Amino acid sequence: MLDRIRIVLIGTSHPGNIGGAARAMKTMGLGDLAVVAPRCDPRDGEAHARSSGSEDILDRMRHDDTLEQAVADCTLVVGASARSRTLPWPLCSPRELSARLPGELRPAEARAALVFGREDVGLSNEELQRCHSHVHIPTSDSYGSLNLAAAVQVLAYECRQAWLTTAPASAPEPFGVEWDNPLASHDDTERLFTHLEHTLTGIGFHDPANPRQLMARLRRLLLRSRLDSMELNILRGILTRIDRATQKGDSEHSR
Amino acid sequence: MLDRIRIVLIGTSHPGNIGGAARAMKTMGLGDLAVVAPRCDPRDGEAHARSSGSEDILDRMRHDDTLEQAVADCTLVVGASARSRTLPWPLCSPRELSARLPGELRPAEARAALVFGREDVGLSNEELQRCHSHVHIPTSDSYGSLNLAAAVQVLAYECRQAWLTTAPASAPEPFGVEWDNPLASHDDTERLFTHLEHTLTGIGFHDPANPRQLMARLRRLLLRSRLDSMELNILRGILTRIDRATQKGDSEHSR
Numbered sequence: 350m351l352d353r354i355r356i357v358l359i360g361t362s363h364p365g366n367i368g369g370a371a372r373a374m375k376t377m378g379l380g381d382l383a384v385v386a387p388r389c390d391p392r393d394g395e396a397h398a399r400s401s402g403s404e405d406i407l408d409r410m411r412h413d414d415t416l417e418q419a420v421a422d423c424t425l426v427v428g429a430s431a432r433s434r435t436l437p438w439p440l441c442s443p444r445e446l447s448a449r450l451p452g453e454l455r456p457a458e459a460r461a462a463l464v465f466g467r468e469d470v471g472l473s474n475e476e477l478q479r480c481h482s483h484v485h486i487p488t489s490d491s492y493g494s495l496n497l498a499a500a501v502q503v504l505a506y507e508c509r510q511a512w513l514t515t516a517p518a519s520a521p522e523p524f525g526v527e528w529d530n531p532l533a534s535h536d537d538t539e540r541l542f543t544h545l546e547h548t549l550t551g552i553g554f555h556d557p558a559n560p561r562q563l564m565a566r567l568r569r570l571l572l573r574s575r576l577d578s579m580e581l582n583i584l585r586g587i588l589t590r591i592d593r594a595t596q597k598g599d600s601e602h603s604r
Numbered sequence: 605m606l607d608r609i610r611i612v613l614i615g616t617s618h619p620g621n622i623g624g625a626a627r628a629m630k631t632m633g634l635g636d637l638a639v640v641a642p643r644c645d646p647r648d649g650e651a652h653a654r655s656s657g658s659e660d661i662l663d664r665m666r667h668d669d670t671l672e673q674a675v676a677d678c679t680l681v682v683g684a685s686a687r688s689r690t691l692p693w694p695l696c697s698p699r700e701l702s703a704r705l706p707g708e709l710r711p712a713e714a715r716a717a718l719v720f721g722r723e724d725v726g727l728s729n730e731e732l733q734r735c736h737s738h739v740h741i742p743t744s745d746s747y748g749s750l751n752l753a754a755a756v757q758v759l760a761y762e763c764r765q766a767w768l769t770t771a772p773a774s775a776p777e778p779f780g781v782e783w784d785n786p787l788a789s790h791d792d793t794e795r796l797f798t799h800l801e802h803t804l805t806g807i808g809f810h811d812p813a814n815p816r817q818l819m820a821r822l823r824r825l826l827l828r829s830r831l832d833s834m835e836l837n838i839l840r841g842i843l844t845r846i847d848r849a850t851q852k853g854d855s856e857h858s859r
Binding site for chain 2: 436437438439440441442445482524525526527528529549552553554563566567570571573574575576579580583586587590591594595
């Protein structure tokens, strides 16, 4: 289970935090680290110094240009966040995340990503809206400034607690029942959103020049339902049919 | 909280079970009972005899012709069931339901319905597919035949546990965060499904004469996402726009 949890660090400024995150992960049995568009050299000596014996994680670390790439194969994407600033989004505590993980990761092909933002400004709204859920680490009302590697440590600890304390066979799956289809991957889901936006623009319901919160609200709705692969195909099929019926289909999105 | 939980009995055959259900409810502080198309006289003396001091619940009991009517104003509809026989559906245990109820019922306008089927054949698939979730009472592998009033007793007990043991202010709301819009009611949601089926038929994606599982799958997807009222309006707006764009709108569904 722990080998299918990826820690994703976006836009990190301090190489020491990358090393510290690797160390935090290793103490809890995690090993899959991805850095996305770091604002420092993740191979800096400081990263190795802070990793202190977990250089193997740094050596195997993924380097991605975008969040999209870093989580493309993941079936659950959780963003560490205070909360979405523009639109409420499903939110859990670290302990609630811990309770969910064994069920989420029971299917052999399932993969989870825990996404951490920049030291100064966290995750952008666009990044937060690519997550199925957000996780908020409770901090003091008077001082909430958690170090990036410390935040990774807390969530990695809860991942390990999930693995230690919950027999995978007894934890509920995402819907509390054995499902009939695997959950959709992140990249298939993103292709659906691209197609949806195209179709809604085509029928004049959506104006990309004046988007308001339409796509964010539809993302929130469909992401929290945890689409399975057949549902995703049904929705793609409906969109393709609408495209054809309104004669605005284009071959790029209609397949 | 307990005054916003309705017990719905569908197609009950034995008036004694209706009285027994009323008694079970009253012991746990519930009072809102609805019978739907009973296969007996719910005012039979046997009902009053078994109610044993909870006649007030029988006197105030709702009489509905359909499940639709009985749960029209409810924001959460949970069906007591082994499990859906044709399509897996979100399923919880009584204890999980108990943990959910305080958050579900925190908004003042929220109402929950617990729906129980016939003594012999339970709930139909069509009825089960109108529920947000199913609840299964664990029983012995070798003997699982739970009496109807006994099933009501178990779930009423868990409702009371929810009320006693969980401070409403600390239980998570459905999405773990304060939401921006109230959840959609059952009847608004059903109108959406009617409109959706109409539109999908209009664009040739759905054939009511050969429905397969299309509408059941779309119901399952949207019911488990717990639509809020704005999301529901957005979806209605999209459907209306598709109807117009394909010039198959009809005034009945396009409003």
